[in-house]
Amino acid sequence: MSTNPLPTDKPAVVTCGLPYANGNLHIGHMRTYVSGDALSRSLRKLGQKTAFVCGSDMHGTPVAVNAWKEGKSPREFALFWHEKYKQTFLGMSIEFDNYGHTDDETNTMLTREIVRKLDDSNHIYDKKILVAWDPVEDQPLPDRYVEGTCPHCGATARGDECDDGCQRHLEPGEVLNPKSIITGNEAEYRNKSHKFFRISDFQNYLQGFINRLEGTTNAKNQPREWIDGSLHDWCITRNIDWGISYPSDEKTDLVLYVWVDAVVEYISSTKQYSDRVGSTLFDWEEAWKQDGEIIHVIGRDIIQHHAVFWPAMLHGSGYSEPRAIMATGFVNLNKKAFSTSRNRAIWVDDYFSEDFDPDLLRYYLVTVGSLQDDIDFSWANFADKVNGELVGNIGNFLYRSMLFAQREYGGAPEKQVSKEVQDRIQEAIVEFSNSINNYSLRNSALSGAKLAQYGNAYIQQNEPWKLLKNNPDLAAQIIRDCVQICKAVCILLSPTMPNTTQKLWEEMGEFGSIHQVTLSESLESPPLSFEPPSEPFMPIDDKKIKKLDNKLEQQITSPSNPEKQSLVSQDNGQKRIPFEHFQKLDLRVGKILTAKEISGSEKLLKIEVDIGSETRQIVAGIRKFYSPDDLIGKSVVVITNLEKATIFGTESNGMILAAGDTADLLTTYANSPPGEKIR
RNA sequence: AGCGCGAUAGGAUAGCCAGGAUAUUCCGCCGGGCUCAUAACCCGGAGAUCGGUGAUUCAAAUUCACCUCGCGCUACCA
Numbered sequence: 001m002s003t004n005p006l007p008t009d010k011p012a013v014v015t016c017g018l019p020y021a022n023g024n025l026h027i028g029h030m031r032t033y034v035s036g037d038a039l040s041r042s043l044r045k046l047g048q049k050t051a052f053v054c055g056s057d058m059h060g061t062p063v064a065v066n067a068w069k070e071g072k073s074p075r076e077f078a079l080f081w082h083e084k085y086k087q088t089f090l091g092m093s094i095e096f097d098n099y100g101h102t103d104d105e106t107n108t109m110l111t112r113e114i115v116r117k118l119d120d121s122n123h124i125y126d127k128k129i130l131v132a133w134d135p136v137e138d139q140p141l142p143d144r145y146v147e148g149t150c151p152h153c154g155a156t157a158r159g160d161e162c163d164d165g166c167q168r169h170l171e172p173g174e175v176l177n178p179k180s181i182i183t184g185n186e187a188e189y190r191n192k193s194h195k196f197f198r199i200s201d202f203q204n205y206l207q208g209f210i211n212r213l214e215g216t217t218n219a220k221n222q223p224r225e226w227i228d229g230s231l232h233d234w235c236i237t238r239n240i241d242w243g244i245s246y247p248s249d250e251k252t253d254l255v256l257y258v259w260v261d262a263v264v265e266y267i268s269s270t271k272q273y274s275d276r277v278g279s280t281l282f283d284w285e286e287a288w289k290q291d292g293e294i295i296h297v298i299g300r301d302i303i304q305h306h307a308v309f310w311p312a313m314l315h316g317s318g319y320s321e322p323r324a325i326m327a328t329g330f331v332n333l334n335k336k337a338f339s340t341s342r343n344r345a346i347w348v349d350d351y352f353s354e355d356f357d358p359d360l361l362r363y364y365l366v367t368v369g370s371l372q373d374d375i376d377f378s379w380a381n382f383a384d385k386v387n388g389e390l391v392g393n394i395g396n397f398l399y400r401s402m403l404f405a406q407r408e409y410g411g412a413p414e415k416q417v418s419k420e421v422q423d424r425i426q427e428a429i430v431e432f433s434n435s436i437n438n439y440s441l442r443n444s445a446l447s448g449a450k451l452a453q454y455g456n457a458y459i460q461q462n463e464p465w466k467l468l469k470n471n472p473d474l475a476a477q478i479i480r481d482c483v484q485i486c487k488a489v490c491i492l493l494s495p496t497m498p499n500t501t502q503k504l505w506e507e508m509g510e511f512g513s514i515h516q517v518t519l520s521e522s523l524e525s526p527p528l529s530f531e532p533p534s535e536p537f538m539p540i541d542d543k544k545i546k547k548l549d550n551k552l553e554q555q556i557t558s559p560s561n562p563e564k565q566s567l568v569s570q571d572n573g574q575k576r577i578p579f580e581h582f583q584k585l586d587l588r589v590g591k592i593l594t595a596k597e598i599s600g601s602e603k604l605l606k607i608e609v610d611i612g613s614e615t616r617q618i619v620a621g622i623r624k625f626y627s628p629d630d631l632i633g634k635s636v637v638v639i640t641n642l643e644k645a646t647i648f649g650t651e652s653n654g655m656i657l658a659a660g661d662t663a664d665l666l667t668t669y670a671n672s673p674p675g676e677k678i679r
Numbered sequence: 680a681g682c683g684c685g686a687u688a689g690g691a692u693a694g695c696c697a698g699g700a701u702a703u704u705c706c707g708c709c710g711g712g713c714u715c716a717u718a719a720c721c722c723g724g725a726g727a728u729c730g731g732u733g734a735u736u737c738a739a740a741u742u743c744a745c746c747u748c749g750c751g752c753u754a755c756c757a
Contacts, residue, residue: 400716
């Protein structure tokens with residue numbers, strides 16, 4: 001990277017944090033991608049050679065777990081979302097020069113090559129750690145494959161994090177009563193050898209790097225705690241069979257941790273772009289190995305990965321470091337965080353289904369607040385912004401000016417642009433360019449919006465409609481100025497609103513793509529003839545907002561999860577559960593071996609049941625209806641993965657199913673043996 | 680708990696790094712103008728002592744210290 005102002009003569013790469021191929025995208029996600037898209041378009045406006053790349057993040061435990069839940073292979077599952085994302089980005093006019101995925105050949109090769117280099121230069125070592133294991137299936141249970149009790153707060157927690165309770169990170173071996181989330185089997189911890197990346201080797205380097213790094217202040221400061229403190233080495237392998245296998249001469253069944261190959265996709269995707277268009281148009285090696293301008297646009301939750309692990313990996317394997325990290329804040333919904341599990345979100349598909357132009361949301365996301373701050377979305381705010389700024393100000397100015405010009409002069413009047421207007425446009429160009437160099441997309445977009453505002457005041461105060469009779473020469477001059485402003489406004493806003501500005505560009509009689517021209521074109525003469533313009537933006541009326549708010553309200557109060565939505569329906573007022581909820585129950589045939597009364601209790605029996613793999617002790621409230629002797633040898637249905645309970649001082653490890661108030665025991669029709677799974 | 684980011688009129692938001700006199704802009708509100716334009720546009724007005732306390736300074740929204748609240752990160756969450 002360089003510290004010269006942009007544009008430089010080096011190629012630039014703009015990347016966005018990889019979407020994890022695990023479910024639908026909402027407008028909060030879009031903030032990162034719209035910002036990346038607007039940034040790369042803006043850089044090109046400055047004349048910077050730029051590649052805008054990204055890809056889907058395919059690997060990792062959550063994909064594997066969710067694929068398993070849907071009965072699909074991880075690859076099939078992740079590819080489904082990968083294809084879906086491509087459509088989503090297309091719909092939002094987010095145009096990557098290359099959009100790959102982490103499971104493709106380029107990334108697999110490049111990732112292994114980079115890791116091998118780190119290994120060869122002795123930055124990687126082996127260390128034995130505790131790994132949760134399913135002893136019955138003889139399977140490792142990494143990260144989220146394990147569930148248990150949080151040792152800190154007692155809530156149900158995943159193996160890696162107490163996600164429902166105190167949010168604390170959990171080390172392997174910490175979670176109590178660990179169980180496999182797949183089989184429900186109790187997990188045990190085994191000592192396994194894993195690969196560790198010695199980040200401490202790079203402490204000095206990183207301390208220099210973080211001082212050079214440009215971008216948002218959160219990205220520049222947050223990693224200092226680690227970099228200036230002590231750097232822990234990073235475990236970069238996992239025991240699952242979904243991922244990129246560890247590059248090694250010895251035989252290994254380790255795969256790389258998803259965060260290793262995810263970031264390498266930035267390089268891989270650039271390489272694919274180069275390979276496609278040829279290295280004269282864009283040379284990926286020049287960008288990544290000879291100090292190109294690499295700019296990462298990410299969500300502020302993944303700063304450490306990009307400002308600590310990633311530069312260390314790059315530096316250790318001979319690649320250039322990023323110039324800037326732009327970490328976006330989150331998008332809140334009516335002041336509260338999005339919650340995908342509660343369906344408290346505006347999904348991009350929902351936005352599309354309302355037939356809104358993507359430009360409206362793009363403008364909203366870019367201009368509503370500073371990039372690194374959290375912003376709020378509500379349909380009312382959205383409509384305010386569209387109606388006030390886009391329809392009333394920008395759209396109105398463009399429309400009234402171009403309509404006037406077309407009607408009276410058939411296009412731009414044959415006059416020279418006035419000094420005043422030329423200077424004002426020049427000022428906007430400088431503002432745009434400075435904003436990009438300060439990594440403020442908001443200000444870069446506002447340079448165009450403010451110019452339109454100036455235009456409205458300019459036309460209003462000069463009243464060319466009055467001048468037409470008394471001073472037609474001056475009227476023509478004023479309108480010529482306005483058309484020039486229109487042209488400049490379109491160019492300045494084209495990174496934020498690519499569709500609308502392209503349409504206006506054509507209506508203005510310009511040829512080709514507005515995205516090919518640079519800022520200086522703003523001062524070139526507009527065409528002398530063009531067709532009548534159309535209205536660039538349509539207002540959103542109150543009824544529509546109410547409708548959208550109601551829809552959102554309904555969506556939030558309904559209990560469904562977005563991914564499960566299609567499986568959930570209301571029927572006879574009864575709540576339906578998705579099939580996978582049923583799948584979570586481990587129901588098995590059991591054979592009652594012994595049954596004893598529990599002294600002091602009128603209702604309870606202590607029962608030992610053979611469930612095939614083991615004998616379970618279960619406490620059942622059926623003493624009133626059965627004598628212990630009658631029960632022995634009976635086949636029953638047992639929930640085996642119910643959490644343990646202590647009833648009347650006796651441990652109960654499961655539940656025997658019975659019907660109605662008389663505890664009519666459920667049994668099998670034929671003679672399935674104990675342990676048979678019920679489905 | 681530690682660290683990071685943030686808190687500015689009724690709502691939203693700029694300025695903070697490089698301290699300077701009436702704190703920006705938008706929505707809403709009040710008054711006026713215009714009629715080319717999508718009841719859009721333009722001009723004027725009211726409304727914030729800039730989360731709290733203290734310090735530095737001729738001067739603090741801006742620097743420093745402490746505190747409160749919100750959000751995030753804390754390495755095995757992608």
